[in-house]
Amino acid sequence: MDTFLELRDIDKSFPGVHAVDHVNIEVGRAEVHMLLGENGAGKSTLMKILSGAQQADSGTIIYNGRKINVPTPKRALELGIGMVYQELSLVPTLTVAENIVLGSDIAKNRLGVLDWDSIDRRANEALETLGVNFDTSKKVEELGLGKQQLVEIAKIISHEADLIILDEPTSALTEAEQEKLFNTINRLKKQDVSFIYITHKMEEVFELGDRITVLRNGKSINTLPAAEADEDQLVKMMVGRRLENQYPKEEIEPKETILEVKDLTTKKLKGISFSLRRGEILGLGGLLGAGRSELLEAIFGLREVKSGSILLDGKPLNLRSPVDAVKNNIALLTKDRHNGLVETLQVDENITMADIEEISNSGWLRLTEEEKIAEKFIKELEIATPSLDQHVKFLSGGNQQKVVLAKWLASNADVFLLHEPTRGIDVGTKVEVYNLMNDLAAEGKGIILVSSELPELLSMSDRILVLREGKIVSEHDRDDVTQEEIVANAAGASITD
Amino acid sequence: MSESKSVENTESKSPMEKIGQNVYQKVKSSGVILPLILLIAALSIISPDFLTINNFKNILRQVSVNLIFSVGTAFVILTGGIDVSVGAMLAFSAVIMAGLMPTVGMFPAVLIGLAIGFSLGLFNGLAVAWLKLPAFIVTLAMMLAARAFAFIYTGGYPVSNIPMSFRFLGSGYIGPFPVPVIISLGVLLIGVLVLKYTTLGRFIYGIGGNRDAVKLSGVNVIKYEALAYGINGLLAALAGVIMTARLSSAVPSIAESAPFDAIAAVVIGGVSLSGGKGSLWGVFVGVLIFGVISNGLNLMSVPSFWQNAVRGIVIFGAILFDRLRARS
Ligand SMILES: Nc1ncnc2c1ncn2[C@@H]1O[C@H](COP(=O)(O)OP(=O)(O)O)[C@@H](O)[C@H]1O
Ligand SMILES: [Mg+2]
Numbered sequence: 001m002d003t004f005l006e007l008r009d010i011d012k013s014f015p016g017v018h019a020v021d022h023v024n025i026e027v028g029r030a031e032v033h034m035l036l037g038e039n040g041a042g043k044s045t046l047m048k049i050l051s052g053a054q055q056a057d058s059g060t061i062i063y064n065g066r067k068i069n070v071p072t073p074k075r076a077l078e079l080g081i082g083m084v085y086q087e088l089s090l091v092p093t094l095t096v097a098e099n100i101v102l103g104s105d106i107a108k109n110r111l112g113v114l115d116w117d118s119i120d121r122r123a124n125e126a127l128e129t130l131g132v133n134f135d136t137s138k139k140v141e142e143l144g145l146g147k148q149q150l151v152e153i154a155k156i157i158s159h160e161a162d163l164i165i166l167d168e169p170t171s172a173l174t175e176a177e178q179e180k181l182f183n184t185i186n187r188l189k190k191q192d193v194s195f196i197y198i199t200h201k202m203e204e205v206f207e208l209g210d211r212i213t214v215l216r217n218g219k220s221i222n223t224l225p226a227a228e229a230d231e232d233q234l235v236k237m238m239v240g241r242r243l244e245n246q247y248p249k250e251e252i253e254p255k256e257t258i259l260e261v262k263d264l265t266t267k268k269l270k271g272i273s274f275s276l277r278r279g280e281i282l283g284l285g286g287l288l289g290a291g292r293s294e295l296l297e298a299i300f301g302l303r304e305v306k307s308g309s310i311l312l313d314g315k316p317l318n319l320r321s322p323v324d325a326v327k328n329n330i331a332l333l334t335k336d337r338h339n340g341l342v343e344t345l346q347v348d349e350n351i352t353m354a355d356i357e358e359i360s361n362s363g364w365l366r367l368t369e370e371e372k373i374a375e376k377f378i379k380e381l382e383i384a385t386p387s388l389d390q391h392v393k394f395l396s397g398g399n400q401q402k403v404v405l406a407k408w409l410a411s412n413a414d415v416f417l418l419h420e421p422t423r424g425i426d427v428g429t430k431v432e433v434y435n436l437m438n439d440l441a442a443e444g445k446g447i448i449l450v451s452s453e454l455p456e457l458l459s460m461s462d463r464i465l466v467l468r469e470g471k472i473v474s475e476h477d478r479d480d481v482t483q484e485e486i487v488a489n490a491a492g493a494s495i496t497d
Numbered sequence: 498m499s500e501s502k503s504v505e506n507t508e509s510k511s512p513m514e515k516i517g518q519n520v521y522q523k524v525k526s527s528g529v530i531l532p533l534i535l536l537i538a539a540l541s542i543i544s545p546d547f548l549t550i551n552n553f554k555n556i557l558r559q560v561s562v563n564l565i566f567s568v569g570t571a572f573v574i575l576t577g578g579i580d581v582s583v584g585a586m587l588a589f590s591a592v593i594m595a596g597l598m599p600t601v602g603m604f605p606a607v608l609i610g611l612a613i614g615f616s617l618g619l620f621n622g623l624a625v626a627w628l629k630l631p632a633f634i635v636t637l638a639m640m641l642a643a644r645a646f647a648f649i650y651t652g653g654y655p656v657s658n659i660p661m662s663f664r665f666l667g668s669g670y671i672g673p674f675p676v677p678v679i680i681s682l683g684v685l686l687i688g689v690l691v692l693k694y695t696t697l698g699r700f701i702y703g704i705g706g707n708r709d710a711v712k713l714s715g716v717n718v719i720k721y722e723a724l725a726y727g728i729n730g731l732l733a734a735l736a737g738v739i740m741t742a743r744l745s746s747a748v749p750s751i752a753e754s755a756p757f758d759a760i761a762a763v764v765i766g767g768v769s770l771s772g773g774k775g776s777l778w779g780v781f782v783g784v785l786i787f788g789v790i791s792n793g794l795n796l797m798s799v800p801s802f803w804q805n806a807v808r809g810i811v812i813f814g815a816i817l818f819d820r821l822r823a824r825s
Binding site: 300321322323325326327332334338339340341342343344345349353354356360363364365367407411 | 694695696697699700702703705706707709710711712713714715716717773774
């Protein structure tokens with residue numbers, strides 16, 4: 001393989017963190033190089049150094065046989081290096097088309113006036129190369145997270161880079177969209193484009209990867225061909241120890257009913273009825289738009305209920321806002337973690353956000369109490385942060401997710417609505433989250449789990465309800481259901497067509 | 498573990514040390530302390546009268562009113578909002594207070610004035626937080642209406658039959674310290690405490706940082722956001738009390754430039770206009786910068802028309818300096 005890019009001895013520290021520790025990596029032409037590692041291992045930082053978004057403290061980048069400097073992302077693009085960031089970098093108030101052409105110069109005609117026809121054409125072409133198609137005149141903020149991710153990817157592809165860096169690109173994509181992305185990658189590979197691909201999903205590693213590099217604590221542990229790697233070995237390299245069981249589900253005898261939903265009808269839900277017992281993990285399956293989010297949001301007081309009722313411990317609730325929900329000890333972990341965090345606040349301040357009563361006395365904060373609670377959860381969830389005072393903005397994505405989880409654990413809720421609780425979290429930490437779910441169940445909490453990762457849904461739920469078009473279409477016990485059945489029920493008629 | 502170690506480190510310091518360090522950090526990170534020091538150094542060289550204790554007492558007295566309403570404006574800007582009605586709320590509450598003083602007595606009149614300021618601010622706040630109207634427009638409307646009512650109520654004349662004893666609040670001394678200075682520093686200190694040690698302060702920062710996240714944590718964001726505006730109104734009225742006491746009359750056209758002075762001081766002090774970031778210590782420095790400039794220009798007898806030009810240049814320069822510093 002002819003070496004196309006070489007990172008030599010790259011080193012970078014932040015206050016209190018040695019984020020990238022003298023890392024060496026080589027990437028060949030037309031190679032898909034997978035970059036693995038736990039949350040906070042330094043993957044994003046290393047790649048930001050390559051894309052010009054961050055500067056290394058020391059080290060050399062050899063690209064196409066020359067030593068290069070990448071002071072800015074713009075320079076990186078000129079050199080043919082494009083990156084899709086983990087935390088997306090689109091302008092929410094601009095349209096899809098505007099975002100895609102942003103930063104390129106073909107969009108102006110000779111007089112310097114924007115040429116809207118060519119902007120639209122170019123945006124549509126970019127989406128087409130990805131095999132997706134949607135209205136490019138929509139504002140980005142009106143799109144879901146998955147669509148935003150696609151726009152960002154399309155934008156980088158449209159720059160015709162020779163090296164494309166993708167930082168957890170599929171974390172919000174549906175199966176179908178993911179498949180389209182993979183096809184695009186394979187097609188571009190044939191045109192000699194190289195990729196560095198960061199992911200926590202093992203299927204992707206083996207489906208796409210040519211070679212794999214594992215980072216741990218900022219250091220490069222090993223680089224090996226994907227064909228010679230197996231999952232256990234990779235996990236061990238990432239975590240530093242063996243993982244016995246990826247889905248450590250504990251059987252817990254469910255107790256009395258805690259939450260009951262009767263004939264619930266909202267704009268998107270049509271007469272949903274089910275009950276959740278203490279100690280039970282109830283999984284919700286279904287395709288995007290089937291009404292799973294709407295159901296969680298209705299139980300959290302974010303949706304107008306047209307008819308039907310929600311009962312907690314047998315008492316009907318009148319939920320007009322999240323204030324009411326949290327007062328009744330209901331917690332919602334949102335799908336998009338940016339809705340769960342105030343990035344300009346500190347780690348401890350975020351952890352106690354939903355539990356302010358616990359740490360305050362008629363309006364005055366008890367900061368030592370706050371520190372105690374925060375420290376407890378930082379330790380329990382192994383949140384990697386140099387201190388309690390660190391602003392959440394500076395944590396790696398997975399650690400941010402852990403902070404959101406810590407917030408709800410600290411709030412002493414009785415009902416946990418978990419929407420993709422392990423998104424963007426590494427394997428080792430996933431197991432910790434599952435163990436936490438077990439603990440919560442054992443304490444008699446009720447949990448509703450929405451997850452698009454079917455193995456997770458099937459392994460961790462005691463019972464699974466499948467939703468389609470706002471209705472419950474089937475109910476399954478964990479012991480006798482397969483992924484295929486869930487998928488078939490979720491897709492419904494369209495699969496038998 | 499590394500995180501527990503660093504936690505112990507901060508605990509081993511005495512509380513005073515901690516607070517001192519904290520103030521130092523906050524002021525330093527607001528960036529403008531250096532321009533202030535440079536300014537003081539330059540003026541000391543130019544004018545021999547500048548670097549005297551008496552003159553500093555003067556400066557503090559001159560900025561006291563500005564400091565009070567700038568603290569209020571900082572509360573609003575920290576939520577990510579803006580309030581351009583500070584001067585109008587100040588004038589409206591002041592003329593009513595002064596008008597009522599002969600009939601209801603001094604103390605009740607002051608309370609009524611403060612209550613009016615708080616209510617007007619709260620009205621702004623509810624319009625913004627609850628009705629989701631744009632803050633700039635809501636407070637612009639308040640600015641026009643409250644100012645107009647101040648003129649209507651007084652017929653355009655100053656209200657001046659107020660008791661001599663009331664003047665104490667504007668020009669009295671407690672020991673060697675002017676009363677307005679004590680009040681304004683008290684407001685600053687209480688503001689700092691509220692922002693750091695109360696749920697209100699926590700949520701003000703939170704709302705400015707990410708309103709949705711705070712709301713989804715089950716917090717009544719409308720209440721806290723509206724309260725920030727209410728506090729701004731209250732402090733505008735308090736500033737009005739002191740101005741009235743100093744001038745011995747309440748003038749309906751008073752404090753026209755107040756909101757802009759406040760916004761300039763707050764932003765120069767390092768508070769982010771998009772909310773969520775900044776501290777009152779920085780705001781204090783921002784207010785001082787303007788005070789020192791006016792004072793210095795007066796000592797050098799620069800005509801007042803020129804003074805505004807200088808202020809404009811300083812605002813621009815300070816912000817530019819701060820951005821360049823942040824980038825490097
Ligand atoms: N801008 C920053 N300031 C301070 N610390 C940072 C910053 N960016 C990342 N870090 C820290 O560097 C480490 C590596 O982070 P990151 O590269 O995002 O990890 P990964 O992408 O592997 O999850 C983490 O401990 C993170 O908290
Ligand atoms: Mg990352």
